[in-house]
Amino acid sequence: MRPFSKIPAVLALLALGIPLAQAAEMTRQQVEQLLAKADKDHPAPLRRKDLTDLDLSGLDFRHADLWGADLRRANFSRTNLSGLNLDLTVMTNIKLVGANLANTSIFGVSMMHADASNANFSGSRVIAVMEGANFTNANVSNANWAADMKNQSMGLMRANLKGANLTGANLSNAQFGRAMLKHAKLNNANLKNADLFSAEMDGANLTGADLSGANLSSTKLHDAIFTNAITTGTRFEGAQHLPAGLGQ
Numbered sequence: 001m002r003p004f005s006k007i008p009a010v011l012a013l014l015a016l017g018i019p020l021a022q023a024a025e026m027t028r029q030q031v032e033q034l035l036a037k038a039d040k041d042h043p044a045p046l047r048r049k050d051l052t053d054l055d056l057s058g059l060d061f062r063h064a065d066l067w068g069a070d071l072r073r074a075n076f077s078r079t080n081l082s083g084l085n086l087d088l089t090v091m092t093n094i095k096l097v098g099a100n101l102a103n104t105s106i107f108g109v110s111m112m113h114a115d116a117s118n119a120n121f122s123g124s125r126v127i128a129v130m131e132g133a134n135f136t137n138a139n140v141s142n143a144n145w146a147a148d149m150k151n152q153s154m155g156l157m158r159a160n161l162k163g164a165n166l167t168g169a170n171l172s173n174a175q176f177g178r179a180m181l182k183h184a185k186l187n188n189a190n191l192k193n194a195d196l197f198s199a200e201m202d203g204a205n206l207t208g209a210d211l212s213g214a215n216l217s218s219t220k221l222h223d224a225i226f227t228n229a230i231t232t233g234t235r236f237e238g239a240q241h242l243p244a245g246l247g248q
Contacts, residue, residue, distance in 0.1 A: 025050045031059070038063040057095075082120075091128075107148075108157075129160045137168040146177035146195070202241075 026049060034044040044064040052070050057077040061084065068088045077097040087107040096116040102123050109128040117136040124143045147158035160180040167185050172192040176199050183203040191206075193213040202222040206229045213233045222241040236242055 024052050024054050026054070028054055028056060031056060035059060035061065035064060126159055127157050130164050131160055131162045133161070133164045135164060135166045135169050138166070139170045140166075140174050141170045141172045141190075142174060143171075144175045145179055146175040147179065 031044075031046070031051070031054070034046065038044040040063055042063075044061075046069055047065045048068040048070075049066075050070045051074050052072045053074060055075040056079060057075045058079060059076075060080045062080055062082060064084070066081075066089060067085050070090045071094050072090050073093045073095075075095040076099050077095050078099060079096075080100045081104055082100045082102040083104065084101075085105045086101075086109065087105055089106070089109055091106075091109055091111040091114055094111065094114045096114060096119045098118045099116070100120045101116075102120050104121070104124045104126075106124065106126045106128050109126075111128045111130045111133055114130065114133040116138055117134050118138060119135070120139045121135075121143050122139050122141045124140070124145075126143065126145045127148055145159040158178050158180060159176065161184050162180050162182045163184065164181075165185045166189050167187045168189060169186070170190045171186075171194050172190050173194065174191075175195045177195055177197040179196070179199045181196075181199050181201045181204050184201070184205070186204055186206045186209050188208040189206070189210070191209055191211045191214045194211075195215045196219055197215050198218040199216075200220045201216075201224050202220050203224065204221075205225045207225055207227045208229060209226075210230045211234045212230055215235045216239055217235045217237040219236075219239045220241065221239055221243065224241075224243065226243055226246060231246060234246075236246060
């Protein structure tokens, strides 16, 4: 069970710019030593550790416990993080270029301005603040980044991708219900059969995107750009500010 009760406090601290830790507790060499000793039943004890600014690129973290760790500005490019529970970590300005995050859980997290270009998020479950993040050519297929409708008492918990760059990303069969995608760049993205029900997409750029079979019903589309987008079988029922010619 995820510790949902701690999520609002953590996000409030992040919004105020209050750091959760002061300096990295470990070196790359120390992390490597822990990973070398770890296995499935005895994961590397990195829970809540401060790993800010460390270069940890290329390492295999599949046998690590990173829950709640502070990963701000750390370099996790080309790492293997697949299948991990990364809930309540702090990933502001993290580098995840080419990293494998397939089937990860990332809940109650700040990933603002993260660089996750060419990363693999297939099958992941993500509820995070990702404003201004870079997901260029990332694989987000079959992922669930839709709002968490079970925790409305804490306010709408959803993926916030305002101003994020998803150019060329693979979002096929992904769930983005009620997600924040205002001014997101989705140029040439693959959105085949994606579910964007009630997503906020005002000002989003979908130039050249493939929306075949996608669900955009009840979305907000004020000033959204669909130049040369493929909309065969796309659902637009109840969409607001639908550009002329779409949904006919």
